[in-house]
Amino acid sequence: MSDFYATLGVARDATDADIKKAYRKLAMEYHPDRNQAPDAEARFKQIVEAYEVLKDPDKRARYDRYGEAGLGGAAGQAGYGGFHHVDLAEALNIFMRDFGGFESLFGQQARAEQRRGQDIRVNVKITLDEVALGAKRTIKLKTLERCEKCEGTGAKKGTRPTPCGTCSGTGEIRRAARSMFGQFVQVSPCPSCQGEGVVIQSPCPECRGDGRVKAEKTVSVEIPSGVSENNYLTLRAQGAAGPRNSAPGDLLVMIEVKDDERFERDGDNLVMDLPLSFSQAALGLVLSVPTPYGEEPLTVPPGTQAGTILKVKGKGLPRLGQATRGDLLIRAHVWTPETLSEEQVRLFRELARHEGEPPRKGSGFWTRIKEALGA
Numbered sequence: 070m071s072d073f074y075a076t077l078g079v080a081r082d083a084t085d086a087d088i089k090k091a092y093r094k095l096a097m098e099y100h101p102d103r104n105q106a107p108d109a110e111a112r113f114k115q116i117v118e119a120y121e122v123l124k125d126p127d128k129r130a131r132y133d134r135y136g137e138a139g140l141g142g143a144a145g146q147a148g149y150g151g152f153h154h155v156d157l158a159e160a161l162n163i164f165m166r167d168f169g170g171f172e173s174l175f176g177q178q179a180r181a182e183q184r185r186g187q188d189i190r191v192n193v194k195i196t197l198d199e200v201a202l203g204a205k206r207t208i209k210l211k212t213l214e215r216c217e218k219c220e221g222t223g224a225k226k227g228t229r230p231t232p233c234g235t236c237s238g239t240g241e242i243r244r245a246a247r248s249m250f251g252q253f254v255q256v257s258p259c260p261s262c263q264g265e266g267v268v269i270q271s272p273c274p275e276c277r278g279d280g281r282v283k284a285e286k287t288v289s290v291e292i293p294s295g296v297s298e299n300n301y302l303t304l305r306a307q308g309a310a311g312p313r314n315s316a317p318g319d320l321l322v323m324i325e326v327k328d329d330e331r332f333e334r335d336g337d338n339l340v341m342d343l344p345l346s347f348s349q350a351a352l353g354l355v356l357s358v359p360t361p362y363g364e365e366p367l368t369v370p371p372g373t374q375a376g377t378i379l380k381v382k383g384k385g386l387p388r389l390g391q392a393t394r395g396d397l398l399i400r401a402h403v404w405t406p407e408t409l410s411e412e413q414v415r416l417f418r419e420l421a422r423h424e425g426e427p428p429r430k431g432s433g434f435w436t437r438i439k440e441a442l443g444a
C-alpha cells in the first residue's frame with residue numbers, strides 16, 4: 070500500500086496548488102532522463118500515480134475514505150479489483166501532458182536530441198526462400214558523415230568553438246516569470262547559439278561549420294528468418310551523423326517480400342496448389358514437392374478428393390525469433406484433360422463402363438466439398 074500524500078511529501082489537507090507544486094518539483098527531480106539513480110524510475114512512476122489521484126477531487130475523496138481500494142473500477146466489475154499502476158511509458162506521457170513537453174523543462178538536453186542526425190530508411194526486397202532461411206545484404210547509402218578536417222566540431226582547423234557569450238555556455242536563457250501559480254523560472258534556448266552553448270568564429274571550410282560532409286557508405290544487414298512484409302529492422306546509430314558531433318540517427322531497413330510463384334504465405338504456413346490427374350487421384354502416388362529447404366517426398370493416398378489438404382509438417386516459414394516453423398499445406402486439385410487422343414477416349418469409355426456412380430445427396434459428399442472450399 071502506498072501513501073500518495075507521503076509520496077508527494079504533502080500534508081493530507083494540502084491545497085491543489087501545493088500538490089501541483091510538489092509534483093512538479095519531484096517529477097523533475099526523479100525524471101529518468103535526468104536522474105540515473107537505480108530507484109529513480111520507480112519513484113517517478115509513484116510520483117505520477119500519486120498526482121493522478123490527488124489532482125482529481127473525486128478520486129482524492131475516494132482515496133481519503135477507502136484508500137487504494139476506492140480507486141478500482143466500478144463496483145462489481147470483474148477483473149478490476151485494484152488500482153491501475155502505470156508503466157514507465159504511461160508515466161512519461163502523463164508527465165508530458167501535464168507540463169506540455171520537454172522543451173520548456175529540459176532545455177539543452179531536449180535540443181541536443183533534436184540536433185541528432187537524421188534517420189535513414191531503405192527498402193530491401195527479399196524472396197520467400199530468404200524469409201525461410203534469413204538473408205544478408207550489403208546496402209550502399211548516401212549519407213552524412215563526420216567531417217574529419219575539423220573532427221566534427223565545425224570549427225576551422227587550429228581554431229575551436231568558443232563558449233557563447235550570451236548564455237555563458239549553458240545554451241539556455243533563464244528568465245523569472247510570474248503566473249497564477251506564483252513565480253517560476255522560464256527557460257528557453259539561447260538565440261545566439263541555438264542552444265548549443267558554443268559559437269564558431271571561423272567555420273571549417275570543408276563542412277561550412279556543420280561538422281558533417283556528404284559521404285557514401287556500405288552497411289551490411291542481417292535479416293533474420295521469419296520476417297514479414299512491412300517489418301523493419303532498426304540499426305542504431307547507422308543513420309546520418311549528427312551536426313557538430315551530436316548523436317547519429319538510425320538506419321531503418323524496411324522489408325519487402327517478393328511474390329513467389331510456387332507458394333502463398335498464410336502466416337507461418339505456406340500453401341501450394343497440386344494438380345493431380347484422375348488416375349493419380351484415384352490410385353495415389355509418391356512425388357516430390359518443392360519447399361524453401363529443398364524437395365520433400367509427399368504421399369498422395371489413393372482416393373484423394375479435389376480440395377483435400379495434405380500437410381508437410383515443419384516445412385513452412387520460421388516464426389520470427391523462434392526455433393519452430395509452420396507447415397507446408399498442399400491443396401489437391403483434380404485436373405481434367407481438355408483434349409483427348411482416340412486411344413484416351415477408348416480407355417475412358419472402357420473405364421466408364423466399370424466405374425460406379427459418384428456419391429451425391431445424403432452421402433456427405435456435398436458436405437465434404439463445402440468443407441474443402443472453406444464455406
Ligand SMILES: [Zn+2]
Pocket residue numbers: 233234235236237238239240241259260261262263264265266267
Ligand atoms: Zn548561447
Ligand SMILES: [Zn+2]
Pocket residue numbers: 216217218219220221222223224273274275276277278279280281
Ligand atoms: Zn569540418
